[in-house]
Amino acid sequence: xxxxxxxxxxxxxATTPALATETSWxxxxxxxxxxxxxxxxxxxxxSVSGFLRSSYMSSGDLQTDSxxxxxxxxxxxxxxxxxxxIDDAQIWxxxxxxDFSVVIQAEASSSSNTIDSDAGTLGNxxxxxxxxxxxATEMIKIQMGQFRPAFLGSSALxxxxxxxxxxxxxxxxxxxxxxxxxxxxxxxxxxxxxYAQNGEGNGAATDLAYGFRASATIMGTASANEGAxxxxxxxxxxxxxxxxTNDGAIADDVQMGIDAAFTMxxxxxxxxxxxxxxxxxxVIPNSAAVSxxxxxxxxxxxxxxxxxxxxxxxxxxxxxxxxxxxxxTVGANWYLQGHAAKWQVNYMTTSSDAAAxxxxxxxxxxxxxx
Numbered sequence: 001x002x003x004x005x006x007x008x009x010x011x012x013x014a015t016t017p018a019l020a021t022e023t024s025w026x027x028x029x030x031x032x033x034x035x036x037x038x039x040x041x042x043x044x045x046x047s048v049s050g051f052l053r054s055s056y057m058s059s060g061d062l063q064t065d066s067x068x069x070x071x072x073x074x075x076x077x078x079x080x081x082x083x084x085x086i087d088d089a090q091i092w093x094x095x096x097x098x099d100f101s102v103v104i105q106a107e108a109s110s111s112s113n114t115i116d117s118d119a120g121t122l123g124n125x126x127x128x129x130x131x132x133x134x135x136a137t138e139m140i141k142i143q144m145g146q147f148r149p150a151f152l153g154s155s156a157l158x159x160x161x162x163x164x165x166x167x168x169x170x171x172x173x174x175x176x177x178x179x180x181x182x183x184x185x186x187x188x189x190x191x192x193x194x195y196a197q198n199g200e201g202n203g204a205a206t207d208l209a210y211g212f213r214a215s216a217t218i219m220g221t222a223s224a225n226e227g228a229x230x231x232x233x234x235x236x237x238x239x240x241x242x243x244x245t246n247d248g249a250i251a252d253d254v255q256m257g258i259d260a261a262f263t264m265x266x267x268x269x270x271x272x273x274x275x276x277x278x279x280x281x282x283v284i285p286n287s288a289a290v291s292x293x294x295x296x297x298x299x300x301x302x303x304x305x306x307x308x309x310x311x312x313x314x315x316x317x318x319x320x321x322x323x324x325x326x327x328x329t330v331g332a333n334w335y336l337q338g339h340a341a342k343w344q345v346n347y348m349t350t351s352s353d354a355a356a357x358x359x360x361x362x363x364x365x366x367x368x369x370x
Contacts, residue, residue, distance in 0.1 A: 045095070045096065046093065046094065046095040047093075047094045047095075048091065048092065048093055048094075049091075049092045049094075049369070049370055050089075050090045050091040050092050050369070050370055051088065051090055051158075051159075051160040051340075051367060051368060051369035051370065052086070052088065052089050052090075052367070052368055053086070053087040053088040053089075053159055053160065053165075053365060053366070053367045054084065054085065054086050054087060054365065054366055055084070055085060055087050055165055055344075055363055055364060055365035055366070056083070056084050056085075056363065056364050056365075057081060057082070057083070057085070057361060057362070057363045058081065058082040058361070058362045058363075059081045059082070059359055059360060059361040059362070060360070081361070086108075087159070087165070087365065088107060088159045088160075089107060089108045090105060090106065090107045090128070090158075090159075091105070091106050091107075092104070092105050093105075093106075099134060099135045099136075100132065100133065100134050100135075101132070101133045101135075102131075102132050102133075103129055103130070103131055103133065104127065104129065104130050105127070105128040105129035105130070106125050106126065106127050106128065107125070107126050107128050108124070108125045108126070127146070128146075128177055129145075129146060129147050129148070129177065130145050130146045131143045131144060131145025131146060131147050132144060132145055139185045139186055139187060140183060140184070140185040141183070141184050141185065142181070142182070142183050143181070143182050143184075144180070144181045144182075145179065146177050146178065146179045146180075147177060147178075147180070147182065148174075148175055148176065148177055149174065149176075149178065149180075149195055149197060149209075149211060149244060150182065150184070150193035150195060150211075150212070150213035150242065151174045151211060151213055151242035151243075151244050151255075151257055152170060152171055152174050152240070152242055152257050152259050152272055152274075153215065153238070153240050153259045153261065153272075154167060154168055154170070154171035154226065154259065154270075154272060155167070155170075155171045155172075155173075155174035155175040156175075157171075157225070157226065159367075160339060160340070160367050160369050161224065161225040161226060161339055162225075162226055163225075163226035163227040163300065163302060163311075163313050163331070163333070164226075164313065164315060164329055164331045164344070164346055165331070165344050165346045165363050165365040166329075166346070166348075166363075168272060168298045168300070168315065168317060169296070169298070169317055169319065169327070170257070170272050170274055170282075170296060170297075170298060170317075171272065173282055173283070174244075174257075178197040178198055178199070178209070179197060179198050180195055180196050180197030180198060180208075180209075181195065181196055182194065182195035182196075183195075189216055189217045189218070190214065190215070190216045191213075191214070191215045191216075192212070192213070192214045193212060193213045193214075194211075194212045195210065195211060195212070196208045196209070196210040197209050197210070199246045209244065209245065209246040210244075210245065211242065211243045211244035211245060212242070212243050213240060213241070213242040213243075214240065214241050215238060215239065215240035215241070216238070216239055216240075217236070217237070217238045218237045218238070218239065219234075219235050219236055219237040220232065220234050220235055220236025220237065220263070221236055222236065222238045222261075223236065223238075223261065223263060225339050226261075226268075226270065226300075227268050227302045227304075227311055227313060227333070228263050228265070228266055228267055228268035228302050228303065228304050228311065229304060229308070229311055229333075229335060229338060229339065230308075230338065231263035231264065231265065231266075231268065232265075233264070233265045234264070235262070235263070235264040236261075236262065236263045236264070237260065237261070237262045238260065238261050239258070239259070239260045240257075240258070240259045240260070241256075241257070241258055242255075242256065242257040242258075242259075243255070243256050243257075244256075244257075253276070253277070253278050253279050253280030253281070254277040254278045254280060255274060255275070255276055255277070255280050255282075256274070256275045256277070257272065257273065257274040257275075258272070258273050258274075259271065259272040259273075266303055266304035266305075266307070267301075267302075267303055267304075268300075268301065268302045268303075269299075269300070269301050270299075270300045270301075271297065271298065271299045271300070272297060272298050273295060273296070273297035273298075274295065274296055274297070275295050276291060276292065276293055276294050276295070276296075277293065278293075279292070279293065280292070280293065282294075282296065291319050291320055291321045292321075294319075294320040294321065295320050296317070296318060296319045296320045296321075297317075297318055297320070298315060298316060298317040298318070299315070299316050300313065300314070300315040300316075301313065301314055301315075302314075308335060308338070309334065309335055310332065310333070310334055310335070311332070311333045311335070312331070312332050313330070313331045313332070313333070314328070314329070314330050314331075315327075315328070315329045315331075316328055317329075323352045323353040323354040323357055324351075324352065324353050325350060325351070325352040325353075325354070325357050326350065326351050326352070327348060327349070327350040327351075328348070328349055328350075329346055329347070329348045330346070330347050330348075331344060331345060331346040331347070332344070332345050339367070339369070340367075340368070340369040341367065341368050341369065342366075342367050343364070343365070343366055344363075344364070344365040344366075344367070345363070345364050345365075346362070346363045346364075346365070347360070347361070347362050347363075348360070348361045348363070349361075
């Protein structure tokens with residue numbers, strides 16, 4: 001599409017001067033000025049922001065392709081994982097016109113970005129969020145387009161707001177995007193979102209996935225990030241409930257999630273649990289673990305060792321799969337400009353009845369936001 005547009009512009013630039021008269025150029029100028037005025041009338045402005053996350057990962061237990069295949073048929077040699085990757089390179093564009101707004105979030109990331117993959121090169125630019133929103137009232141917003149479902153609190157966070165380099169497995173599983181419509185609102189300490197989306201495997205078919213999320217900040221003020229950085233000395237507690245079901249031919253499943261986040265001074269504690277019912281299956285990212293009709297959960301704790309500079313954290317995850325897989329991640333964050341500019345160091349180890357699911361990995365990451 002871009003090639004067609006550029007070609008049309010080039011053709012116009014090459015032919016128009018030979019045909020235009022002084023009168024026609026004057027008319028064109030007036031038309032362009034009128035169009036510009038109509039497009040900007042009522043506009044409140046456009047903002048551009050984004051961030052870059054890159055990391056180095058090493059593991060003697062995870063294997064990766066080490067070069068081109070040899071032989072007939074070609075056999076790709078394997079080597080221990082160890083290399084650099086661009087985890088996220090995102091650009092956000094936000095624009096408003098009166099009570100309406102547009103959000104476009106695009107990303108160029110490594111061609112393979114999972115924990116056990118090659119350190120790849122930057123691939124194509126992908127559109128993540130792309131939706132238009134309408135402020136129907138002072139408290140209610142309606143949006144349509146492509147966006148993340150409101151299910152878990154951690155899955156709604158952007159990657160530059162995370163306490164660890166990688167999301168929790170549950171947070172990663174529900175951070176996907178889909179086309180649909182959502183109505184959301186803030187009513188005092190309660191936030192509610194109700195949505196309907198195409199659903200996994202359904203495309204634009206009549207069967208939809210739909211759900212809701214309700215969260216309440218029972219004490220204090222909810223944090224915009226994971227962890228205790230920036231938390232006040234007063235206790236803060238936010239709890240959330242999410243519901244998601246896929247009413248399609250491929251799967252009829254019900255998923256219900258509960259999450260909570262507590263902070264007080266230098267301490268933070270958070271937890272997530274999801275109940276998979278009626279055949280619901282969850283493939284754990286970066287793992288061979290698959291949870292079906294199960295109840296996976298995780299618990300996270302962190303402590304700010306040096307105010308505004310250093311935070312230590314630990315996370316335990318139980319996938320509740322057939323192989324009794326669990327994972328522990330230990331991390332430390334060195335904040336240069338809060339979450340906007342930080343170094344992160346993580347060590348992750350998994351335990352499982354299946355040897356293929358067990359591994360240890362070390363990761364160092366840098367995040368810079370603009």
